[in-house]
Amino acid sequence: MHPSSRTRLFLRGTFILTAVSLLTRVIGFFYRIFLSRAFGAESVGLYQLIFPVYALCISLSSAGIQTALSRIVARHMSLKNPTRANLALKTALFFSMILALFCTFAVQIFAPFLSESFLKETRCIPLLKVMAYSFPFASAHACICGYYIGLKQTRIPAVSQLLEQTFRVSCVYILYMAAVRQSEETGILIAVCGLVFGEIVSSFYCIFAVRKAFHKEKQFKKHTASVYAECFFELFSHSFFLTANRIALNLLQSIEVISIPQALVRYGLSSSAALSHYGILNGIALPCILFPSAVTNSVSVMMLPTVAEIQAASQKRTLVSMIRKVSASCLFLGLVCTAGFLVTANFLGNTIFQSPGASSYIRTLAFICPFLYTNSTYISILNGLGQTTSTFLINVTGLSIRIAGVFFLIPRFGMTGYLMGMLFSQLYVFFCCILKLKRSL
Template structure:
């Protein structure tokens, strides 16, 4: 019997883990929505722009660089150097994470009062940044594992994180939940505990799986310079896009407040959209995200080998698959959206958003795959430009359409931005290939 290729096997493992994680996450969101309400769910969502800036600044780009360097070094038989670059990346990203977390913790009150105008965000943000150093170490090990062609550790770690998050939220809810100053803190505590447990599992699993390696020709200093040269542009791209996304997330509640004339209603609407409807729409993207993660090194290797046939095949079939999945998602959510909203969240408003968001499915599912292919071809500046243009268009709609049309103005902008990004990526990919 023919064994599945590492690419297919890795994609299937990550997809299975992501599907399991999403199912657990759905239960968690349903439980939280019933326990803390849509308003507190909105507050929980509001802290993520700042949290994700830390994620992008401290380790997202360096994780990708580490993965690429690990694959290259291992292909040359330099196992020792691959482990060296892992330790160098861990030390560097932990230092950045601790520094960022300290700054945010100290200035959390000023940040929340300036950007969110919601005091309940202050303790949530201060608690959330404690997770960043643990997430940084875990992400580096995951990047090393993916570079080595092993997806089982990241997949298991993701499942452990979700199980720990849900279990901790449930335990807190039946013990000292009533003593918490804000309901959103329950969700943040669950997130931090889940990340810590997943971090411990990742460290122990990685330690016991490793073997001694002595093949090494590079110094730590030279590897660090390579990491910076490869990781800094990736970090710049990721940070720029994240900052635009953060501006978008901060502006939505503010512009909704102008439309409704009531901050409580604005945050509640934001919580229904981002905390309930969008996670359902993004559920099928677990498969496309796994495909994108495994596709990038495959495209890079095909480009290095100069194999145009492999490049075209590796680009064509994933795009066709994502397009078909997007069309299936559109028909499913357009037909069942109102029923899902009433059944799962007892919210007719959520069901309405699901039906409106269904038009996004083909574009949302295909955009990540197109970006991954272009990144694998070395077109990182192009994907950054396209992401930036898409987000800029969405921000334009938030500033000028949301104050007049409410949440529907944002949905129109989200659709227009997604279509623009897919068209630009597809056009450039045709030119490159």
Template structure:
């Protein structure tokens, strides 16, 4: 029971921090969209695949490997082993980070002109390069905390990072105004750089205070620790690196292919900015839950696999599938029903609302794919995860290349939907193969669909009552945030009530 409470507490802390961080991030996105515009937001989003590509080499795989190895050492009570793993991983990550940062600063102009096809990205890339060592260190420290199941400090660092980013951007914007400079995406990049520097230093200090510190390990111990880490990290880093290349290609191709649909370069960046800087972050907002669960699944499954506890793996996999379907189906209904109003209210963009309604359909598949991939990585199925994700990004690129010139941005949206569906189904199949005792429970699909239908009926009845007695109020729904929140609240409360009531009666029936 204590073990279960620890897991639930960790999931709650990371989820709560993720939600608060994303709420802050929404206001930050709204602020950016107002001061640098949709085109500036599009340019800002263009450089992120480059950062993801660098971090895939410097820390992404190592962080997962550190969580995996630290959880094993933690289960054995080997505090010195935990320190050796962290020290070796951090030293290697920083070495790679400084190399990556130097290369990016040296070739920023070439990347901007040849790859991103916009020289305005050169200055952004040079400042972005400075953030790589600090972002890598932050990721490595977080991996160590997650491996030890100390989720409070990573949760705190999420909030601290977002707060510093927002305040730093506000400060830079104020300086730009005082100097008479026009607002540019450099404001956002500067905020990100400041947040990575301060957050990495904070998390490192907290780790040193919370973890027994020993003398630096000898070279032979460092080598052995790195061998264990790279055995896990190399497949993950390799897969993320290749996926990062394709994601970078996708980011470059979307604005270019939009021009074949008839848009100017400025219009193409504006549409890209609305999609990636407004609509997509809103649709990804609920993934704070699945993101927190995914982080905790790595040490949880790794520990169970070490102890050969098949029942624990089976319970975790079943709960993951059920939870993702219940959450994903609810989010699909919410975004389809309220997407237009949310786009207008949050971003004053009807186009963003249209994107939100379409992107909402990816939620069940996105959440399933993300969490099941964590389970598979923990079980050593990293190659399968790589090829599944590779197929997903290739599907998106095909839709970008062939679909956008014919259907516009809709071609990109359809590519995202079909790729997430493919990845989720393949991941589910691989989990069934890795955990043969597991069977798919049809109720996990039918019950949330039924609860969604009942909740939609309640909203329809409520709208009918308001249209009869308060027609003026209902006709102004797009301009009434209070009414929008009431309808969203009613829909959420109804779905939550049906779901909780079902689980409660189901649990009582089993007992």
């Protein structure tokens, strides 16, 4: 592909994903305000507590497969082999769905054990059981989006993302208002129902869209078992380390998330206060800081197939030039956001969320913006280059620094210690990625 055509596709895809991501984050911004006011900080903290299990199951069933599929599709399309790209999607859907169903049954059966022994909170049992129904739909959604990202066609992934967020929020609001009208007590379980419903709607849209596209292009052809076996081994070889990477990272993140409330108790807070502080951090402050990353996340999504395609074409100079431009843009955005959050922290925490604690968290987290936004792009570039082992080691070490902050800094300095650990972690990942990219290129 000509560099100018590639650049246009990259920019168009990034623009579409960014526009939709910003819109969904605006919806999510007001949704979190609604959750915090309707259910309280403690319930929001309880809701956030189930997400390590959710992320772990998604990592096992679809996250690594989605990334691998994008790279495989981009490579085959670069080599003018669309049939193998389509077969890769069918193989990924089949393999991912089996893993997703396994996760659903496992969480349903072991929800009491996970809540009591892993999350240390028995109130999570019904939340986990309802959440488990989302895995098969999330797998279909992820695989089809990964396929279209590999093609650098972002319309369907963008629309599915918007549908998922819109129907999730609408479902929660309708259920909440219905319960209020009937004078019934409402619980945070409503938010989990919205999560499942949003995944159902987005997955059905993706399935309908891809079936229509395949039917139009007459791609439903019969192939021999050996061809499917080749596709399976190709997918497995690309996704195995990515999936292992995601699982290991999510296990470490789970340890981190679960240990934060316990470390705050050792600092001197009550169990209820610790859960409230955790809810403010993960439910209010971090989403604010991550809001501008809609831009850099879109860039990182588009970088993976673009890097894979440029690498397949052996255009090293083009690749280096693109990485330099993207790095400078992400760092500039991060610096602007740091200044913006420092100025608006009080307004966001006190006026918008009516939470004074959120103001101090936002102000401290503002300093990680340049590194946080750039790191996601660097990791995507390294994955596009096939450097999955390096990204695994960098991410694991960075998370280990954060976990050290949980165990050693929170009991002494409170939540400030954790925020310090996050800053050191992002700095470490940033400089490691730069060194690895310099060596690779």
